Amino acid sequence: MPERQGRQLKGGIRVAGTGWPPLAAALLAAPVAASAADFDGARLGLMWVLPFAGMLLSIALLPLVALRLWHHHYGKIALGWALLTMLPLAAVHGVPAALDMTAHTLLLEFLPFIIFIGTLYVVAGGIYVRGNLHGSPLLNTGILAIGAVLASLMGTTGAAMLLIRPLIRANDNREHQVHTIVFFIFIVANVGGSLTPLGDPPLFLGFLKGVSFFWTLQHMLLPMLFVLGILLPLYFVIDTVLYRRDVARGLRRDPTPDSALRIEGGVNFLLLALVIGAVLMSGLAKTGVEVEVLGQHLPLEGMMRDAAFLVIAAVSMAVTKKATRKSNEFGWGPIEEVAKLFFGIFLTMAPVLLMLRSGSAGAFAPLVQLVTDGGGQPVNSMYFWMAGSLSSFLDNAPTYLVFFNLAGGEPQALMTSMAPTLLAISAGSVFMGANTYIGNAPNFMVKAIAEERRIRMPGFFGYMLWSGAILIPTFIALTFVFFQ
Numbered sequence: 001m002p003e004r005q006g007r008q009l010k011g012g013i014r015v016a017g018t019g020w021p022p023l024a025a026a027l028l029a030a031p032v033a034a035s036a037a038d039f040d041g042a043r044l045g046l047m048w049v050l051p052f053a054g055m056l057l058s059i060a061l062l063p064l065v066a067l068r069l070w071h072h073h074y075g076k077i078a079l080g081w082a083l084l085t086m087l088p089l090a091a092v093h094g095v096p097a098a099l100d101m102t103a104h105t106l107l108l109e110f111l112p113f114i115i116f117i118g119t120l121y122v123v124a125g126g127i128y129v130r131g132n133l134h135g136s137p138l139l140n141t142g143i144l145a146i147g148a149v150l151a152s153l154m155g156t157t158g159a160a161m162l163l164i165r166p167l168i169r170a171n172d173n174r175e176h177q178v179h180t181i182v183f184f185i186f187i188v189a190n191v192g193g194s195l196t197p198l199g200d201p202p203l204f205l206g207f208l209k210g211v212s213f214f215w216t217l218q219h220m221l222l223p224m225l226f227v228l229g230i231l232l233p234l235y236f237v238i239d240t241v242l243y244r245r246d247v248a249r250g251l252r253r254d255p256t257p258d259s260a261l262r263i264e265g266g267v268n269f270l271l272l273a274l275v276i277g278a279v280l281m282s283g284l285a286k287t288g289v290e291v292e293v294l295g296q297h298l299p300l301e302g303m304m305r306d307a308a309f310l311v312i313a314a315v316s317m318a319v320t321k322k323a324t325r326k327s328n329e330f331g332w333g334p335i336e337e338v339a340k341l342f343f344g345i346f347l348t349m350a351p352v353l354l355m356l357r358s359g360s361a362g363a364f365a366p367l368v369q370l371v372t373d374g375g376g377q378p379v380n381s382m383y384f385w386m387a388g389s390l391s392s393f394l395d396n397a398p399t400y401l402v403f404f405n406l407a408g409g410e411p412q413a414l415m416t417s418m419a420p421t422l423l424a425i426s427a428g429s430v431f432m433g434a435n436t437y438i439g440n441a442p443n444f445m446v447k448a449i450a451e452e453r454r455i456r457m458p459g460f461f462g463y464m465l466w467s468g469a470i471l472i473p474t475f476i477a478l479t480f481v482f483f484q
Helices: 022-028 046-065 067-093 095-124 137-170 178-187 201-209 215-249 267-284 300-319 322-327 333-357 365-371 380-391 396-406 411-415 419-435 441-452 460-482
Strands: 128-130 262-264 290-293 296-299
Touching: 046 067, 046 333, 046 460, 067 095, 067 333, 095 137, 095 267, 095 296, 095 300, 095 333, 095 441, 128 137, 128 322, 137 178, 137 215, 137 267, 137 441, 178 215, 178 441, 178 460, 201 267, 201 396, 201 419, 215 419, 215 460, 267 300, 290 300, 296 300, 333 396, 333 441, 365 380, 365 396, 380 396, 380 419, 380 460, 396 419, 411 419, 419 460
Parallel strands: none
Antiparallel strands: 128 262, 290 296
């Protein structure tokens, strides 16, 4: 994910005449922009968190209390929360500031995000594993383990989109399927992407900041194996118990006919390799050239990367047989849902991230101060939990950068004398993206694909019950072993 840039408005404070109540004006007080450059998050009050909280609560509650309304209007609801962020920003800080933040968020953050995961969705959706895999506990656990390995090689999104459909088909005659999808999100869509900068966006940003490509492999391997050493056996036990129940009740008729295993659409593996290559090149090839669009300076290499993604997606659609995508039950619904919801999430999240980035000078100063002890030394356990907890609800890539910079932002020091601190930040940002559906992009995509296959996935809070019961104790154990 692209790095978020801090902004600071210039000009004097002016609240009177905005039409806002005095309390709201006091909480939101900040300078009116003469220009929209350099917005200072330290001048934002806690009231700016409310639209983001409203967006999250809408995702969590409306499917439970107003399913029909949510199903037909979730895009409009996401847009409404985005407007409730940007229109007050315009009223209080000035229209240029609101337009600048909107343009910055959409052009430098949302569009690269959705183009990237959309390309992976299209390319992986063109790979079809024909034949009937039977979803036994051993097979399912093996697929999860393979996905954990692939996630560090092709990214959590790529691995998740590649394997989720075959895994669902393998279990399509079983009554109990939800636990398999939940553990798939835990392992393949998050924890597995721990070993290389290709695995998860936070680690890629660390790579761009100067962290060695192989530092993550060297330092994250043991924590990842520790977590997988708990999750995979636990999944196997749970799946074995539920599989026996399914067998005792009589397995449903298998809708997938038996046939020899073979892969269709294999050319898409080459296209996946090109996606990975484009990501790496955008990080390594620094041209220094920027193109100004709507007042935003877009790096040329980033624009070339995104253009390459669009071409790769178009090629995948052109060269993959329609019958292959039809067999894979490929549809645009899941990526459309992700695009609409994350549009609202990105825009409502923008002020929150600016407030975090302002560190001890901002509204979240009490939280920021928790990561340092009285002697000024880093508290690694708190770095792990703070980076992780915020990554559960915010985009984990910029959250990683916030704590990377709080720890000094010097890669050589962080890789050596402060290696435990960087490890805590990295592990928290990657692992705890699994705590909620919105913690990492593929989480919601996997959920949407499963629901499209008529699997009744738990809601926002229901999923958090799973993660709270399984992941939080695992992370507590991880803290005692690695971050004391």
